[in-house]
Amino acid sequence: MKLFDENWTPLLMDWFDTHKRDLPWRTDSPRDPYKVWVSEIMLQQTRVEAVKAYYTNWMEHFPDIPTLASAKEDDVVRQWQGLGYYSRARNLHTAVREVMETYGGRVPETREEIRRLKGIGDYTAGAVLSMAYGKRETAVDGNVLRVFARIYNIEENILSAKVKKEITALVRVRQDAARPGDFNEALMDLGATVCIPGQPRCEVCPLSSVCKAKAAGKEAEIPLRVKKKEVPVEPVTVFVMRAGELYLLHRRPSKGLLAGMWEFPNCVGEGGQGKKALTAELAAIGVRVEEVSGPVKQIRHVFSHKVWQMSVYEARAAKDVISPLVVPSGWRWVPVTELADFNLAGPHNRILRDVDELTTK
Numbered sequence: 001m002k003l004f005d006e007n008w009t010p011l012l013m014d015w016f017d018t019h020k021r022d023l024p025w026r027t028d029s030p031r032d033p034y035k036v037w038v039s040e041i042m043l044q045q046t047r048v049e050a051v052k053a054y055y056t057n058w059m060e061h062f063p064d065i066p067t068l069a070s071a072k073e074d075d076v077v078r079q080w081q082g083l084g085y086y087s088r089a090r091n092l093h094t095a096v097r098e099v100m101e102t103y104g105g106r107v108p109e110t111r112e113e114i115r116r117l118k119g120i121g122d123y124t125a126g127a128v129l130s131m132a133y134g135k136r137e138t139a140v141d142g143n144v145l146r147v148f149a150r151i152y153n154i155e156e157n158i159l160s161a162k163v164k165k166e167i168t169a170l171v172r173v174r175q176d177a178a179r180p181g182d183f184n185e186a187l188m189d190l191g192a193t194v195c196i197p198g199q200p201r202c203e204v205c206p207l208s209s210v211c212k213a214k215a216a217g218k219e220a221e222i223p224l225r226v227k228k229k230e231v232p233v234e235p236v237t238v239f240v241m242r243a244g245e246l247y248l249l250h251r252r253p254s255k256g257l258l259a260g261m262w263e264f265p266n267c268v269g270e271g272g273q274g275k276k277a278l279t280a281e282l283a284a285i286g287v288r289v290e291e292v293s294g295p296v297k298q299i300r301h302v303f304s305h306k307v308w309q310m311s312v313y314e315a316r317a318a319k320d321v322i323s324p325l326v327v328p329s330g331w332r333w334v335p336v337t338e339l340a341d342f343n344l345a346g347p348h349n350r351i352l353r354d355v356d357e358l359t360t361k
C-alpha cells in the first residue's frame with residue numbers, strides 16, 4: 001500500500017475545531033479516563049443518539065470508579081437495561097474493581113496494562129489512552145477503516161487482518177503528534193457525519209481535495225462490502241405462567257447468553273410441540289400446567305449470532321401447585337407488582353411491557 005504524499009492532517013484538525021460534535025462525554029478538560037471508557041463501551045454496537053441519555057443516567061448513578069466498583073451487580077445491570085449486550089456492563093464492573101485493587105483506582109496508562117482489563121479491546125484502549133492521557137495511540141474501528149479506505153482508494157476487504165494492519169500504520173503516520181486524542185475523535189466525527197456509509201457527503205468534506213476515492217469517482221463503492229452471514233432463527237415457546245397472583249420466573253445460568261438474568265419459563269420449539277415440551281419441563285420441577293392460551297404475542301428478538309422468534313402464551317398452574325409454592329433453586333414465584341424489580345433479560349422485559357395480562361395489573 002503506497003502512502004499518499006500530501007499531509008492532510010491540518011485540514012482535518014481545522015475542520016474538527018469548528019465542527020466537533022457536542023457530546024456529554026466530551027465536556028471535561030482534561031478528559032476523565034473513566035468517562036471516556038464508559039462512553040466507548042456504551043458506543044459499541046449502539047448509536048450515539050441512543051447512548052447520550054444512558055450515559056448521563058449512568059454518570060448520575062456511578063460518577064466515578066470507586067462508586068461503580070462498590071455497586072451491586074444487579075444495580076449495574078439495571079442501569080444498563082435497554083442498551084443490550086449485558087456482558088459489556090458486567091465486564092466494565094469487573095474491570096473497575098480490578099482498577100481499584102491493582103492500580104489504586106487510576107486507569108492504567110499503558111496499552112499493555114489497560115488491555116488486560118476485562119472488556120477492553122484495542123480500539124477502546126487506544127481511545128482512552130489518546131483522549132484522556134494524550135498518548136500517541138490509534139483507535140481504529142469500522143468508521144476509521146472506511147474513511148481511510150476512501151482517502152487512499154483501497155479496493156480491498158477492510159475487514160481482513162492484513163488491510164486493518166496496513167490502515168492502522170497509515171493512521172499512525174497521519175496522527176497529529178500534539179493532539180492524538182483529538183485526531184482520533186476527528187476521524188470518528190468525520191466518519192459519523194461526513195464520510196458516512198453508502199453515499200458520503202464529499203461536498204462538505206475537508207479532505208475532498210486530497211481524497212483518492214473521490215478523485216476516482218469511487219467514493220460510494222469503497223469500502224468493499226463483505227456480505228453479512230445470515231443468522232439462524234430459533235423458535236422459542238414462552239409461558240407467562242401464573243398461580244393466583246404470582247408469576248413464575250427462572251434465572252438463566254451464570255455463564256453464556258444473557259447470563260444470570262431472569263426470564264419467563266421457555267424452551268426451544270414452537271406450536272403444539274413447544275407447548276408440550278415446556279409443559280413437561282415445568283412438570284419436572286413440580287409445576288403442573290392446567291391451562292394454556294394464546295399465543296398472545298409474537299416477539300422477534302435479534303442477537304448478533306441468532307434470532308429468537310418467541311411465541312408467548314398465558315398459562316395457569318393447577319391449583320395443587322399453589323400451596324405450597326415450592327420450586328427448585330433458580331426458580332421463583334413472584335408477585336406481579338415485583339416483576340419489574342427483577343433483572344429480566346431484554347426479550348423477556350418486552351413481554352413484561354407488552355403482554356396485557358401483566359400491563360393491566
Ligand code: SF4
Nearest residue numbers: 195200202205208211
Ligand atoms: S471526499 Fe468523500 S469519500 Fe473522501 S474522505 Fe471526504 S467524504 Fe469521504
